[in-house]
Amino acid sequence: MSFEPKIIAFCCHWCSYAAADLAGAARMQYPHNVRIIRLMCSGMMHPEFVLDALSQGADGVMVLGCHLDECRYREGNYRALDRSDMVVELLEDFGYEPERFNLTWVSSQESDKFVKAVTEMTARIKKLGPANGIQG
Amino acid sequence: MTLSEVTDIAGRAGNFTVTVKEAPRYVDMEKCIGCGDCTEKCPKQIDSEYDAETVKRRAIYVKYLQAVPLKYQIDPEACIRLQNTGTCGACEEVCDAGAINFDDTEKIHRIDVGAVVLAPGFEVFDPTDSGVWGYGTFPNVITSLQFERYLSASGSAKGYLVRPSDSKAVKKIAFLQCVGSRDENLCGNGYCSSVCCMSAIKEAVIAKEHSPGLQTSIFYMDMRTHGKEFDQYMECARETSGVRFVRCRVNGVEEDGTCDDLRLSYINEEGLQVEEVYDMVVLSVGLQTPKHALELAHNADIKLTGDNFAATSDFAPVQTSRAGIFTCGSFAGPKNISQSVTSGSAAAAAVSDLLASARFELSVGASFPDEKDVSADESRIGVFLCHCGSNIAGVVDVEALEEYTATLPDVVYVEQNLFSCSQDSQDMIVERIQEQNLNRIVVAACSPRTHEPLFRKTLKAAGLNEYLVEMANIRNQNSWVHTADPDAATSKAKDLVRMAVARVTCSDSLKSISVPITQKGLVIGGGTAGMIAALNMAEQGFEVHLVEKTDILGGNALNLKHTWSGQHVPTEVAKLVDKVVWHEKIVVHREFEVTAAEGFVGNFKSTLTRRDGLKRTIEHGAGIIATGAEQYIPQEYNYESITRVVTSVQFDKLYELNEVHVRRAKNFVFIQCVGSREENNMYCSKVCCTHSVQSAIGLKKENPNRNVYILYRDMRTYGQREALYKQARKLGIVFINYELHGKPNVIENGQVIDVEVWDHILHRPLKLEADMVILAIAIRPMSDASTLSKLYKVPLGSDGFFQEAHAKFRPVDFSVDGMFVAGLAHFPKSIEESVSQALAASSRAVTLLSKKEVSLDGVTAIVDEQNCDGCALCVDVCPYNAITLVDRIADDPDAGILIRVNKAQCKGCGICQGSCPKRGVHIAGFTMEQISAQIRAALAV
Amino acid sequence: MAVTTALEWLGSCSGCEIAILNIGEDLLPLITETLDIVHAPLLMDHKYFGQCGEGVTLEIPDAVIGIVTGCVNNREHLEVLQEMRTKCKVLVALGTCATHGGIPALMNGQDQQESWEGIFTTVSTDPGAGVPDVEVPPPLDRVYACDEKVRIDMQLPGCPPNPEFIAEVIVSLAEGRDPILPSKSVCDTCLAKREGKGTVDKVKRFIENVEFEPGAPIEEMRCLLEQGYMCMGPVTAAGCAKRGVPGCISARVPCRGCFGPVRKGGNQLLDMMNGLVSNGIDYKSVVDRRSILRFTGAHGRLRPVKKRVAKEKN
Numbered sequence A: 001m002s003f004e005p006k007i008i009a010f011c012c013h014w015c016s017y018a019a020a021d022l023a024g025a026a027r028m029q030y031p032h033n034v035r036i037i038r039l040m041c042s043g044m045m046h047p048e049f050v051l052d053a054l055s056q057g058a059d060g061v062m063v064l065g066c067h068l069d070e071c072r073y074r075e076g077n078y079r080a081l082d083r084s085d086m087v088v089e090l091l092e093d094f095g096y097e098p099e100r101f102n103l104t105w106v107s108s109q110e111s112d113k114f115v116k117a118v119t120e121m122t123a124r125i126k127k128l129g130p131a132n133g134i135q136g
Numbered sequence B: 001m002t003l004s005e006v007t008d009i010a011g012r013a014g015n016f017t018v019t020v021k022e023a024p025r026y027v028d029m030e031k032c033i034g035c036g037d038c039t040e041k042c043p044k045q046i047d048s049e050y051d052a053e054t055v056k057r058r059a060i061y062v063k064y065l066q067a068v069p070l071k072y073q074i075d076p077e078a079c080i081r082l083q084n085t086g087t088c089g090a091c092e093e094v095c096d097a098g099a100i101n102f103d104d105t106e107k108i109h110r111i112d113v114g115a116v117v118l119a120p121g122f123e124v125f126d127p128t129d130s131g132v133w134g135y136g137t138f139p140n141v142i143t144s145l146q147f148e149r150y151l152s153a154s155g156s157a158k159g160y161l162v163r164p165s166d167s168k169a170v171k172k173i174a175f176l177q178c179v180g181s182r183d184e185n186l187c188g189n190g191y192c193s194s195v196c197c198m199s200a201i202k203e204a205v206i207a208k209e210h211s212p213g214l215q216t217s218i219f220y221m222d223m224r225t226h227g228k229e230f231d232q233y234m235e236c237a238r239e240t241s242g243v244r245f246v247r248c249r250v251n252g253v254e255e256d257g258t259c260d261d262l263r264l265s266y267i268n269e270e271g272l273q274v275e276e277v278y279d280m281v282v283l284s285v286g287l288q289t290p291k292h293a294l295e296l297a298h299n300a301d302i303k304l305t306g307d308n309f310a311a312t313s314d315f316a317p318v319q320t321s322r323a324g325i326f327t328c329g330s331f332a333g334p335k336n337i338s339q340s341v342t343s344g345s346a347a348a349a350a351v352s353d354l355l356a357s358a359r360f361e362l363s364v365g366a367s368f369p370d371e372k373d374v375s376a377d378e379s380r381i382g383v384f385l386c387h388c389g390s391n392i393a394g395v396v397d398v399e400a401l402e403e404y405t406a407t408l409p410d411v412v413y414v415e416q417n418l419f420s421c422s423q424d425s426q427d428m429i430v431e432r433i434q435e436q437n438l439n440r441i442v443v444a445a446c447s448p449r450t451h452e453p454l455f456r457k458t459l460k461a462a463g464l465n466e467y468l469v470e471m472a473n474i475r476n477q478n479s480w481v482h483t484a485d486p487d488a489a490t491s492k493a494k495d496l497v498r499m500a501v502a503r504v505t506c507s508d509s510l511k512s513i514s515v516p517i518t519q520k521g522l523v524i525g526g527g528t529a530g531m532i533a534a535l536n537m538a539e540q541g542f543e544v545h546l547v548e549k550t551d552i553l554g555g556n557a558l559n560l561k562h563t564w565s566g567q568h569v570p571t572e573v574a575k576l577v578d579k580v581v582w583h584e585k586i587v588v589h590r591e592f593e594v595t596a597a598e599g600f601v602g603n604f605k606s607t608l609t610r611r612d613g614l615k616r617t618i619e620h621g622a623g624i625i626a627t628g629a630e631q632y633i634p635q636e637y638n639y640e641s642i643t644r645v646v647t648s649v650q651f652d653k654l655y656e657l658n659e660v661h662v663r664r665a666k667n668f669v670f671i672q673c674v675g676s677r678e679e680n681n682m683y684c685s686k687v688c689c690t691h692s693v694q695s696a697i698g699l700k701k702e703n704p705n706r707n708v709y710i711l712y713r714d715m716r717t718y719g720q721r722e723a724l725y726k727q728a729r730k731l732g733i734v735f736i737n738y739e740l741h742g743k744p745n746v747i748e749n750g751q752v753i754d755v756e757v758w759d760h761i762l763h764r765p766l767k768l769e770a771d772m773v774i775l776a777i778a779i780r781p782m783s784d785a786s787t788l789s790k791l792y793k794v795p796l797g798s799d800g801f802f803q804e805a806h807a808k809f810r811p812v813d814f815s816v817d818g819m820f821v822a823g824l825a826h827f828p829k830s831i832e833e834s835v836s837q838a839l840a841a842s843s844r845a846v847t848l849l850s851k852k853e854v855s856l857d858g859v860t861a862i863v864d865e866q867n868c869d870g871c872a873l874c875v876d877v878c879p880y881n882a883i884t885l886v887d888r889i890a891d892d893p894d895a896g897i898l899i900r901v902n903k904a905q906c907k908g909c910g911i912c913q914g915s916c917p918k919r920g921v922h923i924a925g926f927t928m929e930q931i932s933a934q935i936r937a938a939l940a941v
Numbered sequence C: 001m002a003v004t005t006a007l008e009w010l011g012s013c014s015g016c017e018i019a020i021l022n023i024g025e026d027l028l029p030l031i032t033e034t035l036d037i038v039h040a041p042l043l044m045d046h047k048y049f050g051q052c053g054e055g056v057t058l059e060i061p062d063a064v065i066g067i068v069t070g071c072v073n074n075r076e077h078l079e080v081l082q083e084m085r086t087k088c089k090v091l092v093a094l095g096t097c098a099t100h101g102g103i104p105a106l107m108n109g110q111d112q113q114e115s116w117e118g119i120f121t122t123v124s125t126d127p128g129a130g131v132p133d134v135e136v137p138p139p140l141d142r143v144y145a146c147d148e149k150v151r152i153d154m155q156l157p158g159c160p161p162n163p164e165f166i167a168e169v170i171v172s173l174a175e176g177r178d179p180i181l182p183s184k185s186v187c188d189t190c191l192a193k194r195e196g197k198g199t200v201d202k203v204k205r206f207i208e209n210v211e212f213e214p215g216a217p218i219e220e221m222r223c224l225l226e227q228g229y230m231c232m233g234p235v236t237a238a239g240c241a242k243r244g245v246p247g248c249i250s251a252r253v254p255c256r257g258c259f260g261p262v263r264k265g266g267n268q269l270l271d272m273m274n275g276l277v278s279n280g281i282d283y284k285s286v287v288d289r290r291s292i293l294r295f296t297g298a299h300g301r302l303r304p305v306k307k308r309v310a311k312e313k314n
């Protein structure tokens, strides 16, 4: 059987989660590998969750937030951006390919951008293969 | 009420009877769940008006998918069945919700109201009839509205820039401004639509981002980017994005041979005839009052201006000519989004003023049973699986899902519903909660963004805390997007339900807390804006404290003579001051300034200090900053050394006094944009163009032998002010355009003043011999604005004016709750706009003050005292300064410290939670445990 | 009645044993009355294979309490640890090496083969010498904390652990109650003045002294992290404080993290870096960030850096 990765996507309630809803309303089709967890803001995302997810069998983690300067809470997505730069480097320290993490800005109207982001991420992880759990 | 129309308004202010005709929709709003199955099956295709005729829509349709609530409707003209009973009916067959009703009929309603607000909006000018610039003949000439659809992903071209005629990739686009505006020959719309310049720039920039290498040129007469931060945007478009701006009048657009390209001819700034070839031409079409709005105005018996907009006064910009009937939005003159939102709130303020005595008489609160405490009980989870007609059940194997769900830990009850959101399902869920003694609920259906509020109410009705429900989004994010793969969709649905169950297991009951409110307002600044706001609040029954730094009320308006429409400012201001000073609810604090402030929404405490040191403390629930602005004192044009070079404000005084220099002068030169729209002050002062034109008209009318010149960069007589510009030209006032790099030179030469400037029409330098030079000076932010900014933690923008929470949608709110802004303090604007903004600010403040307490959302940060040890990593990350460090035990520093979250300030963003290494703080409803549980559940199998 | 107790040391430096001795006067009643020590290689002569080497299998006497220090680094450590687990009712991991790998687990950050060759075949070793395969017990593939190999009932980190809490653990076990141990971070026990970390934009290297008034109490010194130094207080378990101030901070030196993470499974590297970036502090200014795991390299945290170049080729 071909490799079907599991990807966890943390979506901001105000933007990307709405974009995902809109993609549904427009009946856009995209790979079924992504499981969305709704957060109120991308700034709510604790980097711990990235490692948690990877060590429990996720093959990729995404964070999707509002465009810079459009965060409902002013600077949440800037925090997410800073953290993501850091996480990408730390993933290597902990033995994961940095490509397993992705941060994308998607407004509530950009259903196409949402679909593109998850489709590309799925393809990227398929190419990368399964993540080797943290103990491995 | 939708699809409805007002046919008559009878009665008087406070006591109207409005007749409303409601057209049949043929779809039951209660039953329609917005699935769109009907549209898919409808065989009839017609052009969509929303997509500006670039795509087709069906006879049963929604205007746009983002509409809330999402309800379909049938276009009776297009519907095959409605035109011909016994045919088609495809939608009725597929609609599982049974929402289609072909027998729907027109209804007439009579409604008794105290006040009426007319906001019928505008329509865009349709160039079809005039066929201007080849529109309708050449397929690649489209309107700006069509172009916007083209750019947007939901439109037909899917975001790629290809042109309509032959799908060729577009490399060069020309935007032609003022189509259907500022042009009485073509369409009779002499006014300026005031929004098209900005939207053309935006479209050009976005188009360039879409397709790199795209060339965009904007052909214009004047770039009217007079809004807040608009000039900065234009500069950025020019410098960074490389949008080309061409000042000219285009002579013609023709097709270039047979290849559908378009040839533009125009006269360039050097005076030469030029031809350029473009792939596509976009017409920036103007706004106009639609026919139905004219009928409405007629039915409502209100006066219109010559430009067909509702006639209003500058000091009451939302009041129509008929008492009790108000207006807002572009019905009262062209407006952009932020101005429309502002005027909407202003209309609300005016209405509440009128109806103040009746407040709350009608509103009734829903009542719910007492809440059961389930914190100590074991989880008993009920899961309701929605079919959503065939929307979910058509793809997901709901039987298998039910079987699986029943095996999940703590799940004691599972049931399928055809539509979980229908009223009978709601009642059923309430029943099940009670009979099965459920204490946590999962609804696997559509999106929590749209339906969570509904199910929260259901839980409340069953006596459960509303936060104990969780939705699994198995429609929008599953069945709808994996239609072709039912197996995958079913297994994903299981995952999603498992995640929701895991999450709800860790959910706690949350209380939305409430804080009492001091029902008083504070207005800082006693100019027009401040006085209007204070008066409106006071008229609605709230005590207001008005703080004015100087010893006189009135502010900048004291220097003005006429509004653009000719109202006498001193008279109006005097009336206003009178009302304010004598109002029993208003306390005026002259010669006071705010020197200290503490507290938060509903509970501010501000300290006022007089110059002699006298202090007063005011407690208030809301605050409005209306501290206005200052006049720029010119450093340029030898203002300091030549006595007959004066500022516009000084000139008005001299003119009024009939001062000898003015009386004797024959040649007057006005210079525009003095201190505006240049480096460091890249903003337009907005009022000066109109102001100079008005002064010039006055001079010329008084004595037609005078020579009056206006040296300008762009003439920004926006909206209906354009009529003044036209009148000025008719009177023979000479307008000479200059560019930033070729500013005029002003030199004293004996008895006269030489003004040298490059003449772009004659293409040679020009020397004017002036007797008097009038500088249209900029409006500068208050030099001490930063003091208030720090006191109330309200931000200043890069230009030094106060920064609103959201430029478009929250134009008078600050990001700090309970504080609002109005007038020049926010940005340069005319009196009429200051008044509108002041009313809007008052309306927002009153909305807050009219409650005895503010209830705050349960989703806020909660400190876990077991875990937090006051390491202070989270203190500065909070964007709302809601976190402070306190002693764990008051006055016992040895017991250590921890953080405290001010619930009134916290917005629940969770940035603090994302920073803490120790789970010392969590967001109720989004705790680390809940998120971890979801991750674990997502990956378990 | 005294409780039978066995002590063992694995890959350790004996600092923890010294910490036990540092319990001081209170130690006497503990070892004479409370405990009946049946096995303790450091203190008494008790051999694994019988007193005269007559045994064939490694044997440790039965005990109610077992205390192990040090990490699991080689096969011998593993065997001893497993025997302790079998013979002791309650097994306590004492010291950061036992709980999180400690200093020896720094080795996990390097390629083991290379390290061993480096140790045994440098210029200063005998010419022609190789990695020994007799007398030195064969190494495990990496350095482990005790709980990665056997079930551990109680963890007491510290490098060295705080004698006060060692005593508390022993007494509580003897009394059959839960010990009262600190559960928060070093900051909880720190008195330095805190306001927020927002003013720092880069972390400074600790090559100049922190700012403080000599002689003035810690309360008057600004938090070291807020002074821009990499103080690991926020992400390090409390426990080192004696006389009310954490060890390093009392010496006006930033915390190095020797008690390991605050929460079980916590990740000092990630948490510290997150604390910095969330406050807008440039994480790139941290020199050798992996050294944040200097005490907690076990549990797969510290691992050799992958050679990315090689990977990209295929």
Ligand SMILES: Cc1cc2nc3c(=O)[nH]c(=O)nc-3n(C[C@H](O)[C@H](O)[C@H](O)COP(=O)(O)OP(=O)(O)OC[C@H]3O[C@@H](n4cnc5c(N)ncnc54)[C@H](O)[C@@H]3O)c2cc1C
Pocket: B524, B525, B526, B527, B528, B529, B530, B547, B548, B549, B550, B552, B553, B554, B555, B556, B557, B560, B562, B563, B564, B592, B593, B594, B626, B627, B628, B629, B630, B631, B649, B687, B688, B690, B691, B777, B778, B779, B782, B784, B788, B822, B823, B824, B825, B829, B830, B831, B832, B834
């Ligand atoms: C040079 C110039 C020309 C203009 N020309 C026109 C025109 O032709 N047509 C037109 O429609 N509009 C024009 N305007 C704009 C018009 O004046 C304003 O829109 C209108 O007066 C509303 O102003 P305001 O109440 O917001 O501010 P202001 O009139 O500036 O009033 C602000 C008040 O707040 C007080 N204040 C300031 N700081 C504090 C403080 N810290 N504490 C307490 N009080 C404080 C000030 O003393 C002042 O009384 C012009 C403005 C300027 C400056």
Ligand code: SF4
Pocket: B226, B672, B673, B674, B676, B677, B683, B684, B685, B686, B687, B688, B689, B690, B713, B714, B715, B716, B776
């Ligand atoms: S003169 Fe004033 S209104 Fe006209 S463009 Fe310049 S700054 Fe804007």
Ligand code: SF4
Pocket: B867, B868, B869, B870, B871, B872, B873, B874, B875, B898, B899, B915, B916, B917, B918, B919, B920, B921
């Ligand atoms: S909540 Fe966390 S980050 Fe904030 S002070 Fe407490 S322990 Fe430190």
Ligand code: SF4
Pocket: B860, B861, B877, B878, B879, B880, B881, B882, B883, B901, B905, B906, B907, B908, B909, B910, B911, B912, B913, B923
């Ligand atoms: S949730 Fe956001 S607003 Fe609330 S305290 Fe935390 S950081 Fe501040």
Ligand code: SF4
Pocket: B871, C186, C187, C190, C191, C192, C194, C222, C223, C224, C225, C226, C231, C232, C233, C234, C246, C249, C254, C255
């Ligand atoms: S970061 Fe260091 S100095 Fe600051 S409070 Fe914590 S332990 Fe003390």
Ligand code: SF4
Pocket: C159, C186, C236, C237, C240, C241, C246, C247, C248, C249, C254, C255, C256, C257, C258, C259
């Ligand atoms: S301050 Fe930190 S490094 Fe120093 S002894 Fe305490 S825990 Fe260990």
Ligand code: FES
Pocket: A012, A013, A014, A015, A040, A041, A042, A043, A065, A066, A070, A071, A072, A073, A076, A077
């Ligand atoms: S609100 Fe969407 S990222 Fe902050």
